[in-house]
Amino acid sequence: MYRFLLTPRWITLHIVVLLIIPAFVFLGQWQFGRFEERSADSDRVTANIEAPPVALSQLAVPGQRVEDDDRFRTVTVTGTYDAEGALVVRRRPQEGRPGFYVLTPLVFGDKQAVLVNRGWVKAGPSADAPPDVPAPTTGQVTVTGRLRLSETEESSGLRERAGLPPGQVLLIDPERIGKALPYQLVGGFVELTEQQPAAATAPEPVPAPDVGSGGGLNLAYGVQWWLFIAFAIAAWILLIRREVAERKASAAPESVAVSLRDT
Missing domain, CATH: 2.40.50 (OB fold (Dihydrolipoamide Acetyltransferase, E2P))
Structure with missing residues (x-):
């Protein structure tokens, strides 16, 4: 009944599913990594904005770049x-x-x-x-x-x-x-x-940075990719079960016909 799984058409489907699963695992892991990076960056920027002011000379001097951790x-x-x-x-x-x-x-x-x-x-x-x-x-x-x-x-x-x-x-x-x-x-x-002292007239202030959701979209995308893995496996199993059901259904009339001839 399951020999059809070794036909070229089904072997191709097996290969596609086996390639999709690790690809989706990788994409999910990448999105989770981006979520962690952006969340850490969002937390750092928020902490820097809310921290008490310090003298500029403590963080920036001529000839040296400002450290990334000191942004904002x-x-x-x-x-x-x-x-x-x-x-x-x-x-x-x-x-x-x-x-x-x-x-x-x-x-x-x-x-x-x-x-x-x-x-x-x-x-x-x-x-x-x-x-x-x-x-x-x-x-x-x-x-x-x-x-x-x-x-x-x-x-x-x-x-x-x-x-x-x-x-x-x-x-x-x-x-x-x-x-x-x-x-x-x-x-x-x-x-x-x-x-x-405050300026008599001044340009419009630059808005504070939007720290966003801290990579929330990346987390959602990561979960989405891993859900696709479950969908791919479920679809694969469903196709196999449907093929088996169709083969059983087509084999049933032949079995009835053989039984009638025997009687």
């Missing part, structure tokens, strides 16, 4: 804005609106500075037109903000290009930007959340 840590720094070194960062939409980030060096200590993202402004009538940017506060200020990593083409998905209008950049890259400045920039930059 709240820091404070006191200095004076260099309005002449200010830049705007292209291709920074906010709430679905095209615009720019306003980037201004804050000078402190002995010829050191940090790039401060003071916020967002809407785009002008064209991409190359300079946007309206509120002037930075004059005199000494204390900035509190989220510490961010330097941007690269890989991390941002943006490609640097030459020929931009004066005062515009595509990436917040302190190493590259600092080559045109008379002081050293620390690694990373600060995303402003508070300033004392």
Whole structure:
């Protein structure tokens, strides 16, 4: 009754099922791994945002990159804005609106500075037109903000290009930007959340990062792939049982006919 399982058509089906099962196991494990990574990253970012502020100098110094574990840590720094070194960062939409980030060096200590993202402004009538940017506060200020990593083409998905209008950049890259400045920039930059004294007029604040569900979708996808394994096995067994039932049904009339002839 089960010899049909060794026919070429069924052998092909067996091979397909045996290939599908390990493939789905691998895809499920990969999604579970992504879930663990994203959950850990979400927890770290949340903890950094909620942690008490620390001095910028504890986490970022000239010539050294900001550690990944310190992303979005709240820091404070006191200095004076260099309005002449200010830049705007292209291709920074906010709430679905095209615009720019306003980037201004804050000078402190002995010829050191940090790039401060003071916020967002809407785009002008064209991409190359300079946007309206509120002037930075004059005199000494204390900035509190989220510490961010330097941007690269890989991390941002943006490609640097030459020929931009004066005062515009595509990436917040302190190493590259600092080559045109008379002081050293620390690694990373600060995303402003508070300033004392407060500015009379200021760009729109940059929203806090959305830590999301911590990889919840990856967990759901992992479970889904493993459910597909059960479905594949169940379908395989169901096809075999249906084939057996059909063969028994087709064999029954022949058995009746043989019995009638014998009688």
